[in-house]
Amino acid sequence: MTALTVATWNINSVRLRRDLLHSLMDQAAPDIVCLQETKVPDDLFPEDLGTALGLPHVLKRGMKGYNGVAILSRLPLTAVEDTPDWCMKSDCRHIAARIDTGTDPLVLHNFYVPAGGDIPDRAENPKYGHKLDFIAEARDHFAMNRPHRTMLVGDLNIAPLENDVWSHKQLLNVVSHTPPETEGLNAWRTEGFIDAIRHFVPDDQKLFTWWSYRNRDWRASNRGRRLDHIWVSTDLIGNLARHAILQDARDWERGSDHVPVVLTLDL
Incomplete structure (x- = not known):
């Protein structure tokens, strides 16, 4: 068997925080890094970054100032174009x-789901409606294209379980944990995936990947949410080896408000 380690991280600007990727490599030694909120158009993406990290195969899809996703890999990549x-x-x-991967190829999806604004009402807040529509479209897509040898990672911007937030009761009407979002995300996941991190961490344990910049002492308050996820198709359950949440990355100098999530498969 060969171990394959994949990390996902909402970096909140790849040009601003590119040096922190070396810390990620030192701590987790991933074979593949998936980034969200790169916030850079493709022609301005730092072309030397992959080689500097030992991940020379790079795919990116970006725009000026907002959103953006990228995959950096030690192994060769072929873009899924359709x-x-x-x-x-x-x-x-x-x-x-x-x-x-040397045998059957592994399919990797890297998502940045819309945040959804502040008001959990489709009529008052079109961003919330966009988020719900995005989730529904993704669910329908994978229902029609059932995943096989597939990983899905990213900032899905939803904390789906009660213990994925610091207070289930207080956040039920807060965007990222409202019932329409959590029900929608769970419906998407059940179209052929399992929650790989919760495979290792029981549902009754608190688990967070994001702490607001507004929290000056985020460790003391620990008002976090699990917004960053790794799913695998059900045929890969037996290949799950280990996971890591790099919580200390929240204290990296000029760090993101998200921390990297890491999964290793034995293939």
Whole structure:
């Protein structure tokens, strides 16, 4: 068997925080890094970054100032070209690749789901409606294209379980944990995936990947949410080896408000 380690991280600007990727490599030694909120158009993406990290194969899909996703890999990548234009917005929230693992290729999806604004009402807040529509489209897509040898990672911007937030009761009407969001995300996941991190961490344990910049002492208050996820198709359950949440990355100098999530498969 060969171990394959994949990390996902909402980096909140790849040009601003590119040096922190070396810390990620030192701590987790991933073979593949998936980034969200790269916030850079493709022609300005730092071309030397992959080589500097030992991840020379790079795919990216970006735009100026917002959104953006990228995959950096030690192994060769082939872009999946026929991905949907989610909600017909062409807003650089998804990229997919086939990974040359030496046997059957592994398909990797990297998502940045819309945050959804502040008001959990479709009529008052079109951003919330966009988020719900995005999730529904993704669910329908994978219902029609059942995943096989597939990983899905990214900032899905939803904490789906009660213990994925610091207070289930207080956040039920807060965007990222409202019932329409959590029900929608869970419906998407059940179209052929399992929650790989919760495979290792029981549902009754608190688990967070994001702490607001507004929290000056985020460790003391620990008002976190699990917004960053790794799913695998059900045929890969037996390949799950280990996971890591790099919580200390929240204290990296000029760090993101998200921390990297890491999964290792034995293939």
